[in-house]
Structures are given as C-alpha cells and as structure tokens.
Amino acid sequence: MDFLLPMLVDGLAASALIFFIAVGLTLVFSVLRVLNVAHGSFYAVGAYVAVTIGGVVMSAGAPQWLSFPILFLSAALTAALLGPVIERTFIRFTYGKPEAVQILVTFALFLIFEDLQKLVFGVQAYYQDAAVNVLGISDIGGIIYLNYQLLLIALAAAVVVALRVMLHHTRLGKMIVAVVADPEVSATLGIDTRRVYMAAFTIGVFLAALGGALASPNSGVAPGLGAEAIVLGFAVAAIGGLGQIEGAALAAVIVGIARVLAIYYVPQLEPVAPYLVMLAVLLVRPYGLFGAATQRKI
Amino acid sequence: MKAIVAALSLAMTAAPMLAPAALAQDKPEQLGMGIFTFASGPAAAYGMPGRNAAELMIEQINADGGIGGVPVAPTYVDEAQGGEGVVSEFRRLAGDGSTDIMVAALSSGNCMALAPIADQLEMPMVTWNCDTHQLFLNAEHPYVFRPNSSTVPEFVAYAAYAAQKAPDATRIAIINPDYAFGHDAAAIFTAAMKAFNPNAEVVVELFPKLGTQSFNTEISRIAAARPDIIFSNMWGGDLESFARQASARGLFRSSQVILALGESILQRVELPEGVIVGVLGDSFWNAPDAKQEALDFAAAYNEKFGDYPVFPGMKMANTILVVKTAYEAAMEANGGTWPTKDEVLAALDGITAETLTGTVTVREDHDGIVDQIVGMTTGGTGTPELAEMVRYPGAAITPPVGADPIEWVSTLTPEFAAELPAPGSLN
Incomplete structure (x- = not known):
C-alpha cells in the first residue's frame, strides 16, 4: 500500500485519456447504431493537427499559453472538416445495415486514414510539448507529476458533466435523446434525423480528436496511434455498455486502474489488463456495466 | 610462312589491347549487393539512417572507381514486410544471379531467420546490425559474418x-x-x-x-x-x-x-x-579520436540528408567498408583478378579492417570484435x-x-x- 497515492493519481490520469477515446465511440454508437472502427483515426488526426498547428504557432514566437486553446481549436477543426463529410459520404450508407457491413466500411476508412497519415507526416514521431511545459510540475507523495496530467483528469470530468448537460438540457441534446429512443417517431414529430445523425457523428469526431490533441503534448504522435486507440476504445465501450456515456466513464476508470495495478505489481500483465477486465465484466454482464439486454428480431 | 609471321605479328600487336579486355571480362559489370533494412514502419527510425548511409557510402565508393574497379549496385529490401517476406526476398536475390553478397539485417529476428538460408544458398552474408548474441551461440554459419559487436x-x-x-x-x-x-x-x-x-x-x-x-x-x-x-x-x-x-x-x-x-x-x-x-559499438563519428574520414562522411551525410548520421548509419557505412576491404584483400591474394566467392569468404574469415570509427576483427567463429564507446x-x-x-x-x-x-x-x-x-x- 506504499504506492496507494501514486497509483490513484496514475490511475485517474490514465483513465482520463482512455475516457476521451471511448466516449465519442459510445456516443456515435448510441445515436447512429454504427460500430465505427475509424474512430481511432480521428483520434490520431486530432493529434497530428494539434501538433502541426501548435508547432507552427509556437515557432512563430507566440506565447506558450496559446498552446491550450490550440488543442481545442485543432479538435474543433478536425471535427468540422471531417465529421459532416465522412458521415454524408460513408457512414450514412451503413445505417440499419448488418454490423459486418458497418465494420467493413469503417475499417476501410481506418486503413485509408492510416496511409494518408503516413503520406502526409511520414513515419517519424512528432512532439509539441509547450502545453506541458507551461503548467509545470507538482510533487505528490514524493513523486513528480506534470500538472498537465492533473488537468486532464479535471477535463475528463468536465466532459462527462458537459455531455450530460448537453444531452438533457439543450435542444440538440433532447433531439439526440429522442432519436436514440425512436428515430421513426422522432421523424414524424418533425425532428430532422439526418441532421441529428450528422451532429452526433461530428460530436463523436470532436471528442476523439480532442482526446488525441490532449494526449499529444505529453505523448507525441506517431504512426500506429489510431490502431492502439480504437482497440482500447472498443474494450472500454464494451465494458461500460455500448452507448452508455456514464458507463464509458466508469469503464475508463476501471481499465485505467487495472493497467496501473498491473504495472506496479505484475508488469507482465499490463498489455492484457484491459482485456482481462473486459472478459471478466462481459462474463458477468454480457451487455456491459450500464448496458441492458435488447430484444433481437429474427 | 608469311601468313604465320603475319598472324604472330598481329597477335603480338593486338595483345596489349586485348589483355585489358580479357581481364575486364573476368570482372563482372557490377557487384550486386543486397541491403536489408527497415524503410517503413516505426523501425525506420533506425533503418532509414542505415539506408541513407549505405546510399552515400556506395555513392562514394563508386565515385572512386568501385571495388576493384567494379561499381557496387545495391538492391534495398524493406525488412518491415516481416520475416517471411524478408526470407523470400533473400532467396529471390540469391537465386536470380543479380546479387553477389548480402548486407543484412537490422532486426536480430531477421538475422536469425536469414543466417541458415545464407548457408543453405551458399550466399555470403555480412551483418550490419544483428545485435543478438544468439546468432553464433549454438550454430556455425560458414557463410555469415558479423563485423559488429553483439549484445553482450x-x-x-x-x-x-x-x-x-x-x-x-x-x-x-x-x-x-x-x-x-x-x-x-x-x-x-x-x-x-x-x-x-x-x-x-x-x-x-x-x-x-x-x-x-x-x-x-x-x-x-x-x-x-x-x-x-x-x-x-x-x-x-x-x-x-x-x-x-x-x-x-x-x-x-x-x-x-x-x-x-x-x-x-x-x-x-x-x-x-x-x-x-x-x-x-564504436560507431560515433564525433569522438575525440575520430578519423578525418568519419568527419568527412558525417559532413557529406549532413549535406545530403539534413542531419548528422546516428550510429545505425555509421554501422552500415562501416560494414560496407568491411565488404570492400574483403574484396580488395581477396584480389590482392590472388594476384589482382576478380575473386571467386570462396576467395571472398576466405578473406572475410579472420579479417581485420579499418572502418570510419575504428578497427574491426572477425574471429574464427565469424563474430566481430569491436570497441565500445560510452x-x-x-x-x-x-x-x-x-x-x-x-x-x-x-x-x-x-x-x-x-x-x-x-x-x-x-x-x-x-x-x-x-x-x-x-x-x-x-x-
């Protein structure tokens, strides 16, 4: 128990990044009912855009605090450019189609994005750590942490609250909830489901890109980032229950803590820790922690 | 009789002109060199400096007239395709007659896979990275030489x-x-x-x-x-x-x-x-005891690629220099004619070669003795x-x-x- 405090801080910091990956994935699934394998690509693109814009702005001599708004701006830019276009040109054709078709289409998108990233950025890693440097460090329990890591925990909690407020207290959110409940009835009530789908998908892209952008100051960005993100994202979304935002948050914390426990006590198990947790949860609750059994029509 | 004298005269007159032609026929048009490194994927961070250094070193050797007057013609193989693909490429290059010697590889796993293939195909293979101490641990590889150090x-x-x-x-x-x-x-x-x-x-x-x-x-x-x-x-x-x-x-x-x-x-x-x-190893070009050749190579690398060579690049350049030394030693030993494969193998066995950053000796087990700079x-x-x-x-x-x-x-x-x-x- 000597490591209790550092494990808690490490666990929450790891959970924050995992949450950003999973929450957009689960939101898109809850509204569009699409398993989006390309979600990891948006995470990677967000990171590349943030590092690129941040690099240009910082090398122009801009003040370091500007690196923070750049992270959010990069995510917004990625979402605005990619969200509506990808939804209209690829994703909408998969609505109501079997999961195999959705996975094939989004996996193709993922592969295209992977190659595009290599074409544009090459294979080397990129770093833009101004946001980390400007915040400094803190000593917690004798171990030095980046204040940026602590900020990410607060940001992840803020996103949970913001999403809840948005879904239950805004017009767009209420429309999304209505469409999730019943798209056909929503349409008959005058809700433009097409726009709701596009908006929900774009928010999902924004959350993925924000996760990548926020991870980049500390971790950098390199080829393979998207693949790692999507595998972990699916595991967390499955543990929480696909389509459950609070479930994704809790699952992220469980997976984050599991990984940290593994690194501290059984390092050999670290790579499989998220999947052992997933296995254990799904054996007991096949629809995830917050998921509910659904009727399947034949 | 006149005809015989004329023929002899013609032969004697033409001999000096024909002699170089006959010698040139003994030499190949080019020395095919298969070079295995990572050109893509995350390992390209090490593989590309190796490839760049190979390109520059071969360019310099060819500008100086090649090895024994024969230009080096490299064929680069990307190790990122995985072990099966790398072995397949090795077999293809060894089999189609285009390649005389292999410089392989970066990945120790690929080296371990290629070493028995080199022996089987009787293709000389000189390793340029291959750090694993297991390469010669439980196996003899008569066609494989490591003019570099190992993990130990x-x-x-x-x-x-x-x-x-x-x-x-x-x-x-x-x-x-x-x-x-x-x-x-x-x-x-x-x-x-x-x-x-x-x-x-x-x-x-x-x-x-x-x-x-x-x-x-x-x-x-x-x-x-x-x-x-x-x-x-x-x-x-x-x-x-x-x-x-x-x-x-x-x-x-x-x-x-x-x-x-x-x-x-x-x-x-x-x-x-x-x-x-x-x-x-000793592949640091900017050491206090650095040779002028190393400094010149680093400057040329910097001019061509925009940064200085990191140690995988220097290891590659050094390995190609060992191959050059072996061919030249083999030619010297056989009176100046282009060496056979067996003569090259004999030259590599026990070779001591000057590299850009020091001296390397290949022992009787074909493992290298190289200084370690820290x-x-x-x-x-x-x-x-x-x-x-x-x-x-x-x-x-x-x-x-x-x-x-x-x-x-x-x-x-x-x-x-x-x-x-x-x-x-x-x-």
Whole structure:
C-alpha cells in the first residue's frame, strides 16, 4: 500500500485519456447504431493537427499559453472538416445495415486514414510539448507529476458533466435523446434525423480528436496511434455498455486502474489488463456495466 | 610462312589491347549487393539512417572507381514486410544471379531467420546490425559474418561504465522494450552489474510493449522504487517519448539514467547533462579520436540528408567498408583478378579492417570484435557531442569463442571493471 497515492493519481490520469477515446465511440454508437472502427483515426488526426498547428504557432514566437486553446481549436477543426463529410459520404450508407457491413466500411476508412497519415507526416514521431511545459510540475507523495496530467483528469470530468448537460438540457441534446429512443417517431414529430445523425457523428469526431490533441503534448504522435486507440476504445465501450456515456466513464476508470495495478505489481500483465477486465465484466454482464439486454428480431 | 609471321605479328600487336579486355571480362559489370533494412514502419527510425548511409557510402565508393574497379549496385529490401517476406526476398536475390553478397539485417529476428538460408544458398552474408548474441551461440554459419559487436559486450560496457562512475549505486531500475532485445539486455546488464557490485539489486523491471506512447505510469513506478540507476535500451519513437516524459518529470535528476541507444536521439531531444549514452559499438563519428574520414562522411551525410548520421548509419557505412576491404584483400591474394566467392569468404574469415570509427576483427567463429564507446550527454541538441567518453577495447569485454555469454558475464569481477579504461580517458 506504499504506492496507494501514486497509483490513484496514475490511475485517474490514465483513465482520463482512455475516457476521451471511448466516449465519442459510445456516443456515435448510441445515436447512429454504427460500430465505427475509424474512430481511432480521428483520434490520431486530432493529434497530428494539434501538433502541426501548435508547432507552427509556437515557432512563430507566440506565447506558450496559446498552446491550450490550440488543442481545442485543432479538435474543433478536425471535427468540422471531417465529421459532416465522412458521415454524408460513408457512414450514412451503413445505417440499419448488418454490423459486418458497418465494420467493413469503417475499417476501410481506418486503413485509408492510416496511409494518408503516413503520406502526409511520414513515419517519424512528432512532439509539441509547450502545453506541458507551461503548467509545470507538482510533487505528490514524493513523486513528480506534470500538472498537465492533473488537468486532464479535471477535463475528463468536465466532459462527462458537459455531455450530460448537453444531452438533457439543450435542444440538440433532447433531439439526440429522442432519436436514440425512436428515430421513426422522432421523424414524424418533425425532428430532422439526418441532421441529428450528422451532429452526433461530428460530436463523436470532436471528442476523439480532442482526446488525441490532449494526449499529444505529453505523448507525441506517431504512426500506429489510431490502431492502439480504437482497440482500447472498443474494450472500454464494451465494458461500460455500448452507448452508455456514464458507463464509458466508469469503464475508463476501471481499465485505467487495472493497467496501473498491473504495472506496479505484475508488469507482465499490463498489455492484457484491459482485456482481462473486459472478459471478466462481459462474463458477468454480457451487455456491459450500464448496458441492458435488447430484444433481437429474427 | 608469311601468313604465320603475319598472324604472330598481329597477335603480338593486338595483345596489349586485348589483355585489358580479357581481364575486364573476368570482372563482372557490377557487384550486386543486397541491403536489408527497415524503410517503413516505426523501425525506420533506425533503418532509414542505415539506408541513407549505405546510399552515400556506395555513392562514394563508386565515385572512386568501385571495388576493384567494379561499381557496387545495391538492391534495398524493406525488412518491415516481416520475416517471411524478408526470407523470400533473400532467396529471390540469391537465386536470380543479380546479387553477389548480402548486407543484412537490422532486426536480430531477421538475422536469425536469414543466417541458415545464407548457408543453405551458399550466399555470403555480412551483418550490419544483428545485435543478438544468439546468432553464433549454438550454430556455425560458414557463410555469415558479423563485423559488429553483439549484445553482450554492448551491455557489459554500460555496466562497467556505471560501476566506474557510480560505484556505490546498488538499486537498479530497468525499462526495456518487450521483445528479445529488451529481455536479453536486461539479463546481461543485470548479470554484469551484480558481477561488478555484489550488492546490486534490481528494484523494478518493466517491459512496455513496442510502440507505447505514454510512459507516465512506468515513470511513476520507477520513481516510487527510488533507484540509483535507471537502465533502458529502448529505441526509436519509444525512446524519444520516454526521454521527453522522464525528463519533464525529473527522473534524470533523481537517478543516474543510462540510455543505451541514446546517441540516436541527441539531435531531436534535449537530454539533460550527465545521461550515460552510447552507440552499441564504436560507431560515433564525433569522438575525440575520430578519423578525418568519419568527419568527412558525417559532413557529406549532413549535406545530403539534413542531419548528422546516428550510429545505425555509421554501422552500415562501416560494414560496407568491411565488404570492400574483403574484396580488395581477396584480389590482392590472388594476384589482382576478380575473386571467386570462396576467395571472398576466405578473406572475410579472420579479417581485420579499418572502418570510419575504428578497427574491426572477425574471429574464427565469424563474430566481430569491436570497441565500445560510452559517454555522457553534454546537454542541448544540434551537433551530437559526448563528454566523459571512454573506448573499451572490444577484445576485453567480448566473451571468448565458445563461452556461454551469460556465464562469462557472471565470472567478471569488480577488479575487471576497475582495470578497464576510465570514463573520460577518451576526451
């Protein structure tokens, strides 16, 4: 128990990044009912855009605090450019189609994005750590942490609250909830489901890109980032229950803590820790922690 | 009779003109060289400097008239296609008659896969990286030569340096990549540290998977263990990420950090002063005893590719120079005619060659004896520089032929480390 405090801080910091990956994935699934394998690509693109814009702005001599708004701006830019276009040109054709078709289409998108990233950025890693440097460090329990890591925990909690407020207290959110409940009835009530789908998908892209952008100051960005993100994202979304935002948050914390426990006590198990947790949860609750059994029509 | 005299006269007149033509027919139009390295994927961070250095070195050799008057024609094979593809390419190049010698490979796994194929196809193969000490451990490879060092002398050198610089350090943390290179290095470094300091203990040992982006939890775990020494043989993007994150979180201030492959990121990451780094051999072009050829090569590399060659590049350049030396030695031995394959093999067996950064000797087991350069960072980026440098003699820290490497390491003593050249002796 000597490591209790550092494990808690490490666990929450790891959970924050995992949450950003999973929450957009689960939101898109809850509204569009699409398993989006390309979600990891948006995470990677967000990171590349943030590092690129941040690099240009910082090398122009801009003040370091500007690196923070750049992270959010990069995510917004990625979402605005990619969200509506990808939804209209690829994703909408998969609505109501079997999961195999959705996975094939989004996996193709993922592969295209992977190659595009290599074409544009090459294979080397990129770093833009101004946001980390400007915040400094803190000593917690004798171990030095980046204040940026602590900020990410607060940001992840803020996103949970913001999403809840948005879904239950805004017009767009209420429309999304209505469409999730019943798209056909929503349409008959005058809700433009097409726009709701596009908006929900774009928010999902924004959350993925924000996760990548926020991870980049500390971790950098390199080829393979998207693949790692999507595998972990699916595991967390499955543990929480696909389509459950609070479930994704809790699952992220469980997976984050599991990984940290593994690194501290059984390092050999670290790579499989998220999947052992997933296995254990799904054996007991096949629809995830917050998921509910659904009727399947034949 | 007149006709005979005329014919003889014609023959005698034409002989001087025909002789070079006859000799030229003996020489091939080109020397086909298969060069295996990573040109894509994460390992390209090491593979591309190797490829670039090969390109430049071959360009320079050909500009000087080639090897024995024969231009070198390289064929590059991307190791990122995986073991099966690499073996298949090796077989194709060996079989189609286009290639006379292979310079392979970066990945130890690919080397282990290719070595028996080289023997089977009777194709000379000169390794340019292939660090694993297992290459010649339980097998003889008559067609395979390693004019480079292996993991044993490479990581014994770091343990010796640590023992000399921090003799009271006992608590060791290790964070290496999760594959054979990382696990072998951990075993060798641990055995050597315990041999040099019987009180040494490993307080934490982590093997994050290749391609890990965030090492924050690992850094916390290491910091919590309060180690005196942190050893890592991570490389490429993993090393860069770890170094940046560990530096930001003060790990380099609280412990003596050893980054075995740290020279490769000196131009990209601002490592603090006093980190122990090396080049897995002697392939550091900017050492105080650097030859003018090394400085010229680095300058040409910088002009062509925009940065200075990191050690994988220098290792590749040195290996091609060994091949050149072997061909020239074989030609000298046979009176100047183009050597047969057997003559090249004979020349490589036991060869001692001058490289850009030192001297290499290939022993009777075809393993190389190469010095080990280790030093400390000076802070800052730009032109790679090291302080407190030492050049450990390769012969002193390489296990004898036939010895079990790990057993040999455990026979070393604190006196052995103390008798080696001292850090700073090269500056």
